[in-house]
Amino acid sequence: MSRVYFAAARVKDYRKWWVPEGSMIKKIERLFFAAGFDTLFGSGETVGLKVHMGEPGDVHYPRPIYVAHIVDIVKELGGEPVIIETSGLGWLAGRVSAKKYLDAARKNGFCKETLGAPIKIIDGEMGIDGIKVRAGERGEDVHVAKGIEDLDALIVLSHATGHVQAGFGGAIKNLGLGLVTKTSKYRVHYQGDLNIDPKKCDGCNKCVESCPTGSIARRPVEIIQDTCVQCNVCLDICDKNAVKAARETSPKELCERIAINAAAVVKFFDKIGYINLLMDVIPHCDCHPHSDIPIVPDIGALASFDPVAIDRACIDLINKSPAVPGSEAENIGAPGSTADKFADKFNLINPGTDWKTQVLTAKALGMGDQKYVLEEI
Numbered sequence: 001m002s003r004v005y006f007a008a009a010r011v012k013d014y015r016k017w018w019v020p021e022g023s024m025i026k027k028i029e030r031l032f033f034a035a036g037f038d039t040l041f042g043s044g045e046t047v048g049l050k051v052h053m054g055e056p057g058d059v060h061y062p063r064p065i066y067v068a069h070i071v072d073i074v075k076e077l078g079g080e081p082v083i084i085e086t087s088g089l090g091w092l093a094g095r096v097s098a099k100k101y102l103d104a105a106r107k108n109g110f111c112k113e114t115l116g117a118p119i120k121i122i123d124g125e126m127g128i129d130g131i132k133v134r135a136g137e138r139g140e141d142v143h144v145a146k147g148i149e150d151l152d153a154l155i156v157l158s159h160a161t162g163h164v165q166a167g168f169g170g171a172i173k174n175l176g177l178g179l180v181t182k183t184s185k186y187r188v189h190y191q192g193d194l195n196i197d198p199k200k201c202d203g204c205n206k207c208v209e210s211c212p213t214g215s216i217a218r219r220p221v222e223i224i225q226d227t228c229v230q231c232n233v234c235l236d237i238c239d240k241n242a243v244k245a246a247r248e249t250s251p252k253e254l255c256e257r258i259a260i261n262a263a264a265v266v267k268f269f270d271k272i273g274y275i276n277l278l279m280d281v282i283p284h285c286d287c288h289p290h291s292d293i294p295i296v297p298d299i300g301a302l303a304s305f306d307p308v309a310i311d312r313a314c315i316d317l318i319n320k321s322p323a324v325p326g327s328e329a330e331n332i333g334a335p336g337s338t339a340d341k342f343a344d345k346f347n348l349i350n351p352g353t354d355w356k357t358q359v360l361t362a363k364a365l366g367m368g369d370q371k372y373v374l375e376e377i
């Protein structure tokens with residue numbers, strides 16, 4: 001059974017306006033120490049803080065002030081913090097490359113000046129620089145973002161959200177999609193090689209010019225499988241719908257693959273600190289270029305060394321919470337007004353998704369325990 005620490009978003013007495021301890025920033029600080037994250041690193045060691053800084057247009061990503069405060073704590077303890085992230089899969093407009101992501105992050109309020117630490121996109125300029133690690137029961141290749149090797153310690157700050165394919169996104173997803181290269185992101189979403197359909201291709205060569213590895217021949221336009229790294233850029237960029245993967249993964253496979261990728265990432269550290277923010281819980285992930293209204297009121301934050309337990313506790317708290325009126329949780333009939341009913345908001349909001357597989361696979365791969373003790377600070 002794993003220990004998960006919880007800080008509620010509500011202040012105890014809002015009339016006591018002068019009490020800074022009621023601030024969520026201070027509560028995250030208390031979570032950090034209660035969970036023992038100060039034991040993760042020593043003086044002079046490099047501490048990666050993994051955070052998704054939001055696709056342009058998303059307005060519900062984690063607030064930079066939380067990251068900045070964790071940066072301050074790490075510095076006070078003698079560590080050297082660096083904010084780490086990877087580029088998005090394929091040709092996502094705002095985060096296709098390190099350069100684009102850093103620009104998007106700056107517009108969303110994340111930069112060295114606001115955070116007090118540098119931001120590094122650790123899978124290279126085009127999101128394809130990785131280290132191959134075997135993980136999962138069948139020993140699958142996972143391409144972990146190369147810069148992970150430069151870190152002495154890791155703290156993963158995750159925004160709890162729904163997800164249109166995975167059902168739920170928290171710590172496991174932040175590891176399993178957020179710290180791998182485009183190649184392993186592709187293998188979460190698709191199976192098999194990418195190919196070009198000559199009947200649909202008009203020879204515009206947009207894909208040829210955008211391929212980061214020069215893996216598309218011009219005449220005839222076709223993918224050179226030996227050098228293709230499955231970054232998905234050609235599939236996204238082709239507006240003739242000529243590029244196709246063999247098939248899309250099912251929600252169950254997708255969740256298994258996220259967990260397998262996550263299991264590869266955790267191999268780099270003895271222990272990782274996880275903080276999940278149960279605030280602005282939107283029905284989809286921060287990769288969308290928009291954000292819907294939150295599905296539940298702000299609940300608070302969790303901290304743990306166990307990614308399985310923290311995600312499970314997070315899902316339970318959200319499912320127990322009333323729905324926000326007018327939100328997708330209310331629209332789909334989650335009995336939000338009756339907080340004692342364990343309606344699975346995530347499966348209801350994104351039908352056919354299967355977050356349980358994510359949690360169960362991570363548990364089966366030795367990443368943690370679904371059973372937890374919640375300790376409120």
Ligand code: SF4
Binds near residue numbers: 200221239
């Ligand atoms: S972008 Fe599409 S249509 Fe254009 S060359 Fe590539 S596959 Fe063909």
Ligand code: SF4
Binds near residue numbers: 211215227229231
């Ligand atoms: S051919 Fe392969 S490497 Fe090139 S853009 Fe397509 S997926 Fe990426």
